[in-house]
Amino acid sequence: MVTIWIITKRELKSFFDSLLAYIMIIAFLVFTGLFTWMIGQTIFLVKQASLQSFFGVSYWALFIFIPALSMKLIAEERSSGTLELILTKPVSDAQLVMGKFLAVLILVLLSLALTLPYYITVASIGPIDHGATILGYLGLVLMSAAYISIGIFASSVTNNQIISFLLALFIGIFFHLIFDILARYFPGFIGNTLNYLSLSTHYESLTRGVIDSKDLIYFASLIVLGLFGAEMMIGRRNLTD
Amino acid sequence: MDIIVENITKRFGSQKAVDNVSFRVNTGEIVGFLGPNGAGKSTTMRAITCFLSPNEGDIRIGDYSIHQHPEEIKRIIGYLPELNPLYQDMPVLDYLKFIAELHGIPKIKRIQRILKMVHTCGLEGEKHKKIGELSRGYKQRVGLAQALIHDPQVLILDEPTSGLDPNQIIEIRELIREIGREKTVILSSHILAEVEATCDRILIINKGRIVADGTSSDLRKRAQNKEILKLTIEEGERNVIYKTLQSMKNTDLVDIISQSGNTFELQSKPGTSSRRDIFRICVDQGWILTEMTPTETKLEDVFRLLTMN
Numbered sequence: 258m259v260t261i262w263i264i265t266k267r268e269l270k271s272f273f274d275s276l277l278a279y280i281m282i283i284a285f286l287v288f289t290g291l292f293t294w295m296i297g298q299t300i301f302l303v304k305q306a307s308l309q310s311f312f313g314v315s316y317w318a319l320f321i322f323i324p325a326l327s328m329k330l331i332a333e334e335r336s337s338g339t340l341e342l343i344l345t346k347p348v349s350d351a352q353l354v355m356g357k358f359l360a361v362l363i364l365v366l367l368s369l370a371l372t373l374p375y376y377i378t379v380a381s382i383g384p385i386d387h388g389a390t391i392l393g394y395l396g397l398v399l400m401s402a403a404y405i406s407i408g409i410f411a412s413s414v415t416n417n418q419i420i421s422f423l424l425a426l427f428i429g430i431f432f433h434l435i436f437d438i439l440a441r442y443f444p445g446f447i448g449n450t451l452n453y454l455s456l457s458t459h460y461e462s463l464t465r466g467v468i469d470s471k472d473l474i475y476f477a478s479l480i481v482l483g484l485f486g487a488e489m490m491i492g493r494r495n496l497t498d
Numbered sequence: 499m500d501i502i503v504e505n506i507t508k509r510f511g512s513q514k515a516v517d518n519v520s521f522r523v524n525t526g527e528i529v530g531f532l533g534p535n536g537a538g539k540s541t542t543m544r545a546i547t548c549f550l551s552p553n554e555g556d557i558r559i560g561d562y563s564i565h566q567h568p569e570e571i572k573r574i575i576g577y578l579p580e581l582n583p584l585y586q587d588m589p590v591l592d593y594l595k596f597i598a599e600l601h602g603i604p605k606i607k608r609i610q611r612i613l614k615m616v617h618t619c620g621l622e623g624e625k626h627k628k629i630g631e632l633s634r635g636y637k638q639r640v641g642l643a644q645a646l647i648h649d650p651q652v653l654i655l656d657e658p659t660s661g662l663d664p665n666q667i668i669e670i671r672e673l674i675r676e677i678g679r680e681k682t683v684i685l686s687s688h689i690l691a692e693v694e695a696t697c698d699r700i701l702i703i704n705k706g707r708i709v710a711d712g713t714s715s716d717l718r719k720r721a722q723n724k725e726i727l728k729l730t731i732e733e734g735e736r737n738v739i740y741k742t743l744q745s746m747k748n749t750d751l752v753d754i755i756s757q758s759g760n761t762f763e764l765q766s767k768p769g770t771s772s773r774r775d776i777f778r779i780c781v782d783q784g785w786i787l788t789e790m791t792p793t794e795t796k797l798e799d800v801f802r803l804l805t806m807n
Contacts, residue, residue: 263599271587338583342644345547345579346600347572495551 260348264356269363272326278364281322285368289314293375306383311375312393312464316457319365319401320433324425326364327408328418330357331487335416340491350491354413354484358405365401369394389466396463399476400456404429406483413490432456432479499560499574499651499682500524501546506555508541515541516552517706523699528678530693531686533703534805539686540580542703543654546684547577559652573601576650578658580686582641586630590621590640593629594647601648615643618673634661642670646677653677655685659692671696690797704805717800724750725766727773730789731780736760742779748772763793 272278292314293299299310331354334340343353379385404425411425412418433456440451452458456479459472501523508516516538523529531539544550546557548568557564562571585593594612603611616625619639624632629640638661645653658674659667674683674696687693693700694714702710702717710717731739739760743752748770753763766772773790780787 259602260600263596267585267588267596270592271585274587337586338579338581339585340583341544341549341579342577342583343600345549345572345575345577346597347569347602348600349569494549 260352261356261359264343264348264353265359265363268330268357268360272360272364277326281326281364282368282371285315285318285322286371288318289372290375300379300382306379306385308376308379308385308390308393309464311372312397315369315372315397316400316460319397320404320429321426323361323365323401323404324408324411324422324429326361327357327405327425328412328422330361330409331413331491332416332418332421335413336418344491350488351484354409354487354491358402358409358484361405361408362398362402365405366398369397369401386466389464392466392468393464395468396460399463399473400460403432403456403476403479403483406480406487407432408483410483410486410490413487501652501682501684502558503542503546504556504558506542506545506552506557508538508545508550508552514706516545518555519703519706519708520555521701521708521711523682523684525682526679527699528674528683528685528697530697530700531684531703532688532690532693532700532801533686535688537703537805538706539703540656541706543577543580543656543684543686547575547654548572573648574651576645576648576653578641578645578655580656582638582661584629584637584640584644587628589628590616590625590632593640594643597644598647603648611647611649615647618646619643620669635663635666638662638666638670642673651681653681653683653685655683657687658685659687659689667692690801694797702801702804709804710800714797718797724768725771725773726793727764727766727776728755728789728791728793729762729764729776729787731760731762732786732788734760734783734785739785742783743776746772746775746779748775761789 269278289311293308293311294301297310298313300307303310331340334343344350376385376390380387407428408421408425411428412421414424415421432454436451436455437457440448440455442448443451453471453475459475462469462472503519503521505518505520506516507514507518519538519542531542533539541550545552545564546559548564548571551564559571559574562574564571585596588596591612594615595608598608598612616622619642621636621639621643624636629637632640638658642655642658645655655674659670662670671692674685677683685693685696699713700710700717701708729743736754740752740754740762743749743762743764748766749764749772750767751765755761755763764772764776776790777787779785
């Protein structure tokens, strides 16, 4: 546990030292702020004290931003050779992956925490559904965690950060959009399966204020799968022939 | 702590990078790993440091095995990987603190250890700079500092002096010698003089196999067990001396190596010595022997002999 936290701290520090963290946070706030308050289906247009529009925007913003944060995680260590350095310290492959996962998650949590003024503002305008809003935030956190773990997996496959970024988006878009679209064309079992695989299904049910173990299991399995895949890819060095 | 490598084989695809290698390094010994590029030096070191696990065989350090106790082994090893990878965006002190934390050095001792390493490795002037801004020599020192920070029992250094200038090389060698008194050290190099100057024992590895193991003088003997003498004999006719030397019973080959003076190179038959015979001949003939120097085989020759075929 201590080891994971040491890795997380270093990773966070490197995010902030390289300004990447500030750029991401500011970009996220500007992006969500614009679409929540000023452009498109804003709160004033909908005339409901609800953060639905914010959740809708964040759903897309995080989808794009997270791969940009996660793309370097393993790929950079691989290309610079520091992967060998760190894994010959008392650190296991799993601890390294977990530490990096936590670092990005904390950064995303920080960005989300900074949107709390939206919540407070809307709550002061009219009667807001607190349950649905809290679950909406939970949905964002779970979705972010899932995309971070996909991002780490993508980063562990290659030592090229651009490939890592694109691969994360490519894998992500299936869960984000494609499964959902495909589900409409297939009836019955296939359609249901695709619908279950689609991340938007689970995310939307959370933002509407409905919590179901099915959704939690879905997110948990996606996270575990991604992290496990990343660990496998790092351990691949020993799986020759 | 002793390092015992037992029949390790590491394959990359169909190629064997390390092929059934066994050796032992005792506590307090500095062993040099010598071999041409791609011989398997780094792969063997990566196996010892638990970065790569061998397909076959085992490595034991003290009571620990790389298969059962990788975490313990990583704790007692200080490792400088090849090409010295570092987090370029971190300041030196932060970096050393990070490594010290990973090794679980308690907070009270941490600062003391970091400062000691900064001092030992001569990093005082650079400690606040980012690693990426340092010159190659200083980066190498940072690499050594991180390898030594937890006062490891076993030190594995993959080409520790590459990229350093001659003064720095001498400093680092002295440092390694000093550390090597109590610890077990393996270092790799392809510079022969370096290995000869620093190491108690040399392992020559070629195409994944150990081809020689011994002290530098052992290796010289092994490569050439013929005695070679350089002789200067005065007060005699050059051709007469030449013929007399050639007629001795242990002589294999005589060469005249100077244009004017009577200087010869005499090779004896394998396993024999001609020194006594030469002395007697000189006495019998009334010649004066002014030089008799044994010529040593160069380590370069040994290395070429062992790794060329």
